[in-house]
Amino acid sequence: MLATRTQIALAYPQSVLRPLCEHLAEHEAVITEEEGVTLILLDGAKARLDLLPAALDVVVEAPDVSALQAMKRAIASHVVEFAPKDEAPQIRWSGDGTGPALPPDFRVLTVAGVETITPHMRRIHFRGENLARFEQTEALHVRLFIPPEGLAEPAWPMIGEDGLLVMPPPEERPVVRKYTIRKIDSAASTVALDFVLHEDAGPGSAFAMRAKAGDRIGMAGPGGRGLKPAERYVFLADETGIPAVARMLEKLSAEALGEVFIEVADASEEQRLPHPPGISITWLHRGEAEPGSLPLLQDVFARLEWPADGPSVYLWAAMEHAAFREIRAGARAKLRPERDQHLVVSYWRRGVAEEEHAAAKKAEMAKA
Ligand SMILES: Cc1cc2nc3c(=O)[nH]c(=O)nc-3n(C[C@H](O)[C@H](O)[C@H](O)COP(=O)(O)OP(=O)(O)OC[C@H]3O[C@@H](n4cnc5c(N)ncnc54)[C@H](O)[C@@H]3O)c2cc1C
Known part of the structure; x- marks a missing residue:
């Protein structure tokens, strides 16, 4: 077990500890109290937080450096976030895993x-x-x-x-x-x-x-999230999703059934993707049209049938933003929440670089 400790001077440590615990609890940390000491369990690491008159004493223990760094970062970043802005807490850890290091992941x-x-x-x-x-x-x-x-x-x-x-x-x-x-x-x-x-x-x-x-x-x-077990697999992607589709096809059992639709420019962009015999792969060609400018994947999705008494479905789709929006709305409307699962993701957005695209996705998620 690795261990590290810090004592952070804070005028009112209690006013930082409470929101820190509330916040980490929302991120699946388990929080308990033992003889006045707060215990936080998160992803294999354990932290003991003790309130001193004008400081927070923190001891972190973890089985590996990755979990140790993750817990240290979770605590340090939230102490800085929740301390009064003019207090600028100074944090120095001693023990295992101290000193500048590359992030564990x-x-x-x-x-x-x-x-x-x-x-x-x-x-x-x-x-x-x-x-x-x-x-x-x-x-x-x-x-x-x-x-x-x-x-x-x-x-x-x-x-x-x-x-x-x-x-x-x-x-x-x-x-x-x-x-x-x-x-x-x-x-x-x-x-x-x-x-x-x-x-x-x-x-x-x-x-x-x-x-x-x-x-x-x-x-x-x-x-990201992996494959979910289903009686029917439906994968829709443009070329950015081919690497993920290829890996999922490699992972499916030999008995798996389903349909894969991939949009590329033309036949020269098609790849040989090993797949179970019960899965069909259809390549859609947009020809000279710009990537993401034709509704090829949306049209395929609209034509697919999802019988009410049919097999359970896992739908995975990744492509340009416009197609993503339409297919995600369709998936929510057409799939059966009690039997089917779906992961529909926007991989890129026409005319928009990733920074702005990611910020817009985050804002949309926050709104939802
Ligand atoms: C979870 C996830 C996994 C991904 N996996 C892969 C992968 O394995 N391989 C892969 O190639 N991509 C993948 N992508 C998509 C890739 O991240 C984006 O295409 C990214 O925008 C490329 O960055 P860039 O710096 O080239 O262009 P950016 O700086 O983001 O954008 C510059 C310009 O290029 C345009 N643009 C971006 N991507 C494309 C595209 N594919 N076709 C045409 N125009 C484009 C933008 O609209 C913008 O106008 C993945 C995306 C996600 C979210």
């Missing part, structure tokens, strides 16, 4: 090779240390940290001595984009991701176009 990847899958899909093979946490099919996507082009030495986010995340200065700060792990072999320390090369290339697509052996990026995660 962060890995530095080095480009090992580049492979052309189709004219607009490039696979980048990377090498990285300690990749086991990413080798799972429950959470398929990662956040990539792409350093500015031409920077001699990439700068990464670090956990500071206060347990909080410190980002590099703006001119060195990596840009963050979400991608899906296409292949991973943690025993061999390798991981591969497939990048769509698109017009109006943002940092993600531009990195894939220029990547060469020895380039470095950061990877954090993984995140």
Whole structure:
């Protein structure tokens, strides 16, 4: 068991402890009290918070450094958030896992090779240390940290001595984009991701176009939700969703039944995706039209039938925002909440870079 401790000077520690506990309880922490000491259990880590006359004494214990850092960060960030603005609490941890370190879910990847899958899909093979946490099919996507082009030495986010995340200065700060792990072999320390090369290339697509052996990026995660068991699978995606569809198809049992519809430009963008014999794959071609400008996936969805007494369904869909909105509304209206499940996600938005797209999604979720 690893352990770390801090004593944070606060004029009114009780007024910080209460909202901190309320907030962590909303994030599935278990909070109890034992002889006046507050105990917080979160993701395998345990924290003891003791109110002193003008300070909060905190001891964190965890079985591994990842859980230890996560609990330290949860406490430190909420102490800073809930303390009066003019108090600026000073936090210094002593014990295990102190000192600047990369976040526990962060890995530095080095480009090992580049492979052309189709004219607009490039696979980048990377090498990285300690990749086991990413080798799972429950959470398929990662956040990539792409350093500015031409920077001699990439700068990464670090956990500071206060347990909080410190980002590099703006001119060195990596840009963050979400991608899906296409292949991973943690025993061999390798991981591969497939990048769509698109017009109006943002940092993600531009990195894939220029990547060469020895380039470095950061990877954090993984995140997302995995496959749900169902009697019928329906996957809808444009090319950005192909890596996830491919991984889910690889995971399905040989008896699985269902339909997959994938929008690409033309036949040259189709890929061979191994799949169970009971699953059909239909490629939809938009031809010369811009990606995300035709309602091909929406039309397919509208034609699909969902019999009231039919098999249970798992619908997975990922594509441009306009199609996402329509298909998500349709899924909510047409699927049976007691039998069916769905995950419909907006992977990108026409004319909008990821920062703005992600902010809009967050605002929409908050409103909902
Ligand atoms: C969970 C998740 C997993 C994802 N997995 C993958 C993956 O494995 N592979 C992959 O290629 N993408 C994937 N995406 C989509 C990818 O994150 C976005 O396409 C992202 O916008 C690309 O970043 P960028 O820096 O290239 O462009 P941005 O800087 O975000 O955008 C610049 C411009 O390019 C346009 N644009 C962005 N993406 C596309 C596109 N695909 N086609 C045409 N125009 C586009 C934008 O509308 C904008 O005008 C995933 C997204 C999510 C949310």
